[in-house]
Amino acid sequence: MKFIPIFLIISIILNFNLLKADEIKTENKIAKNLRCLICQGQSVYDSDSEFAISLKLVIKNKIQQGLSEEQIYSFLKMKYGEWILYDPVFNRNTYFLWLLPILIFLAGGAIIIKRFYNKK
């Protein structure tokens, strides 16, 4: 019977570890998606600058406060502008950026299909 409480304690500790691991995972994911604004070509995750260290700490605190990933991104976007996000948002300035590859792909497909049917 002594076994049960010990087993329970161990399982709780293990579960906490899992929870923490999940937090670190999202923390790293967010940091990887953010541009280190004072570095050259580095993400916040890669950088060891004072700015990046503080920003990682902020992300950690926000996760612990219960903010979702999206909320953290929008918080940082509000503070630093869209440039901090690696993923450009779909808006008036980026229509061309997002749609051009699709258009080229479709045009290429159309050309191939046309050639194929013409040969037939």
Add this chain to the structure above:
Amino acid sequence: MKSKFIPLILIFIFLITFVIFFKGLKNSNIYTPSTKLKKEVPSFELKSFENNSIIISEKIFEDNKYYLMNIWASWCVPCKEEHKFLMKLKKDERIELIGFNYKDNFKKASSFLKDLGNPYHIIVSDKDGTASIEWGAYGVPESFLVHQNKIIKRFIGPINNKDLLEIEKIIR
């Protein structure tokens, strides 16, 4: 007819893409954050630099005065450069200087102020740098001009004579 049409479209697309990329070449690829903002002052609760009492932002920026929130550290070399300008600004009664001691050691920061003078009305210490992220700061030195609980202008990097004149022009 058809075979003439496709190359024309292709050339047209190529030309448009070329023009866009060519124009893009001339754009500056250095990111310059906007310095004119009308953002609310982020609220914070930080420890005072001199003693460990807690200072709330609402208490600092309460009246209709102008404030210059200056992020500084004793380990930051450009901060020494801008210090003489801050001392000049201290003499102006229309503006109050708030020091934001960034990731610093108390002893070194105190001797920094002892050597160069203390221009600040209040100093708060941001030990881990998270409060300056809330302000949208990039690092040290950086200053924010605050009026009526709004950030009206930010100065990234050390304050120089030109910035000083600009501040004086705004608060006049």
